[in-house]
Amino acid sequence: MPVLNSIAEMEAEMKGWRRHLHAHPELGLDCHETAAFVAARLKDFGVDEIHEGVGKTGVVGLIRGRGKGRTIGLRADMDALPMPETTGADHASTVAGRMHACGHDGHTTMLLGAAKYLAETRNFAGTVALVFQPGEETGEGGPAMLSDGLMDRFGIDEIYALHISPKHELGTFVTAPGPFMAAVSDFDIRIRGRGGHASRPEESRDPVAAALMIGSGLQTIVARNAAARDQLVFSITQIHAGSAHNVIPAEAYIGGTIRSYRPEMQDLAKRRLREICEGCAAAMGVSVEIGGQIDLAPTVNDEAATRFALSVAREVSGEGRVIGNHPPLMGSEDFGAMLAERPGAMVFLGQGVGPGVHETDFDFNDAAAPIGASYFSRLVEKALPIG
Structure with a gap:
């Protein structure tokens, strides 16, 4: 794999950054220490402008090349997950109940490596915008940075992101043009009735019976509203109600998620969810309240940008380690909100087959960091050639 020589030379330094970040995970938009670490490194590298507090704790660094040209955005996410770690690594999380189980520590490290290289060499004409984003796992960070004017404020013309994959061999690049990751909408259904003694159900308005009816509906x-080709997934993942065998509770809760690749399918599922909930509630004499926190657009890769990204990946890893027609994934990414505003592409980078993301024993493979940093760097140099 032709990793850029100067990036290969900083492999040990990148490992140190990554393991520091792994040991100090932060959640959601509250990535204050992580953002400070990133900003300090960018200052050390001589990045031309460093903007903090974009989307609460997001950081944007600007590096200007040798001459005028377009602005290419490179995005990495910084947040961790609220879950325990079981890796047993020397650099394991020092914060109970939090861990970097999705590789965001590695994503941040790869972009820092590219930042150091690009700030030193400046072998491009134009500007690179280094976008370090909080809150990907909660779906807040991308929209928050966009609300703070990310694209127009920094003049970004195209934007690219990289995500680690523990399902592919080290150095394998994976993506596809068009819809590549799913839209996701979560839902909270709160059913309120009237509790009572289990021996006298006729005196209650049973929210548990209503929840069972709603769940079945x-x-x-x-099965009955979407064609098989529509690739719609509807999953109920939580049901909570009651606290005793002989008590009918007053409330019940149902939670879950809807995923598809097309906004109209998301709209269909949300409309039918509301109709079924309200119909069942009326039939059972209870009330229902429907809400949700996450509502993300699909991640749709621009065709031209994807072809370009694949050409860079082939240069870094070779033709045999690039998959450019991978089937779409039902996982989701708030990077889709950025791709809705500017052309670009999300690409996955294999780190070797092992524990999956969002598993307690997952850890980023530090050997992947120089590959990802080289990809980011060559992407800028090829997109913004001098002369």
Whole structure:
């Protein structure tokens, strides 16, 4: 793999950054220490402008090349997950109940490596915008940075992102043009009735019975409202109610997620969810309240940008380690919100087959960092050639 020589020379330094970040995970938009670490490194590298507090704790660094040209955005996410770690690594999380289980520590490290290289060499004409984003796991960070004017404020013309994959061999690049990752909408259904003694159900308005009816009805959305080709996934993942065998509770809760690749399918599923909930509630004499926190657009790769990204990946890893027609993934990314505003592409980078992301024993493979940093760097140099 032709990793850039100067990036290969900083492999040990990148490992140190990554393991520091792994040991100090932060959640959601509250990535204050991580953002400070990133900003300090960018200052050390001689990055021309460093903007902090974009989207609460996001950081944007600007590096100007040798001459005028377009602005290419490179995005990495910084936040961790609220879950325990079981890796047993020397650099394991020092914060109970938090861990970098999705590789964001590695994503940040790869972009820092590219930043150091690009700030030193400046072998491009134009500007690179280094976008370090909080809150990807909660779906807040991308929209928050966009609300703070990310694209127009920094003049970004195209934007690219890289995500690690523990399902592919080290150095394998994976992507596809068009819809590549799913839209996701979560839902909270709160059912309120009237509790009572289990021996006298006729005196209550049972929210548990209503929840069972609603749950069964919701399972018909995919089977009876969507064609098989529509690739709609509807999953109920939580049901909570009651605290005793002989008490009918006053409330019940259902939670879950809807995923597809097309906004109209998301709209269909959300409409049918509301109709089924309200119909069942009326039939059972209870009330229902429907909400949700995450509502993300699909990640749709621009065709021209994807072809370009694949050409860079082939240069870094070779033709045999690039998959450019991978089937779309049902996982989701708030990077889709950025791709809705500017052309670009999300690419996955294999780190070797092992524990999956969002698993307690997952850890980023430090050997992947120089490969990702080289990809980011060559992407800028090829997109913004001098002369």
